[in-house]
Amino acid sequence: MSLDETAGMTIYFTSDTHFGDPRVLRIDRRPFASVAEHDEALIALWNQTVGPEDEVWHLGDFALGPPPEAVAALLGRLNGRKHLISGNNDGPGTLAAPGWESVQAYAELRVDGRHLILCHYAFRTWNQIGRGSVNLHGHSHGRLTPATRQFDVGVDVQELRPATLDQIIARKRVRKPFAETREPGGE
Incomplete structure (x- = not known):
C-alpha cells in the first residue's frame, strides 16, 4: 500500500495510548492524577495534532477492557x-x-518514499532491512535500545501525541520514557 502525504492530509503514527488503563499511571509514571484525566489529556493532544482528514496508524495497545x-x-x-x-x-x-478504517497485526506501506514495516512489537530484522526499510513499533514504552532505522512511536516517547514520520526520525531515537524526562513535580 502506498500512502504518500497529499495536500491537506498528513499521516501520523502512535501507540500505547492505553485509554482506560490505570496501570500506565503507575508503571509508566504518566503525570496524571486519574485515568479520566489521562484519557482527556491524550484526546486533547491527539485532536490538537491530527486534523479530521489526516490518517493515523495506531500501533497497538489503544485501550484495555472497554x-x-x-x-x-x-x-x-x-x-x-x-x-x-x-x-x-x-x-x-x-x-x-x-470506527477503525482497518485492523491487522502487521502492515507494510510506503510513506514519503520510505518503505515502512508496522507492528506493535520491535523486530530484530524485518522485510527489506537491507534496502533501507524502517520498522515502526510500540510496546516498549521507550525502554528499548534503538536499532538502526527502528523507531518506537509510543506516546511515552512522542510527547503523548501522534507524530509524523519526519518528527519520529528527527527525535533521534529518544530512549527515555516521557515521565523520566520531566522535572519532579513539573507539568
Whole structure:
C-alpha cells in the first residue's frame, strides 16, 4: 500500500495510548492524577495534532477492557481516519469497535518514499532491512535500545501525541520514557 502525504492530509503514527488503563499511571509514571484525566489529556493532544482528514496508524495497545460501544465512542472523539495494528492489550472490544478504517497485526506501506514495516512489537530484522526499510513499533514504552532505522512511536516517547514520520526520525531515537524526562513535580 502506498500512502504518500497529499495536500491537506498528513499521516501520523502512535501507540500505547492505553485509554482506560490505570496501570500506565503507575508503571509508566504518566503525570496524571486519574485515568479520566489521562484519557482527556491524550484526546486533547491527539485532536490538537491530527486534523479530521489526516490518517493515523495506531500501533497497538489503544485501550484495555472497554466494550466495543465505549471504544467506538472514544474513536468518534478522535480526529482522523484511524488504522489499528493490534497490540497485546487490545481486547475483543477494541478490535471489534466500529470506527477503525482497518485492523491487522502487521502492515507494510510506503510513506514519503520510505518503505515502512508496522507492528506493535520491535523486530530484530524485518522485510527489506537491507534496502533501507524502517520498522515502526510500540510496546516498549521507550525502554528499548534503538536499532538502526527502528523507531518506537509510543506516546511515552512522542510527547503523548501522534507524530509524523519526519518528527519520529528527527527525535533521534529518544530512549527515555516521557515521565523520566520531566522535572519532579513539573507539568
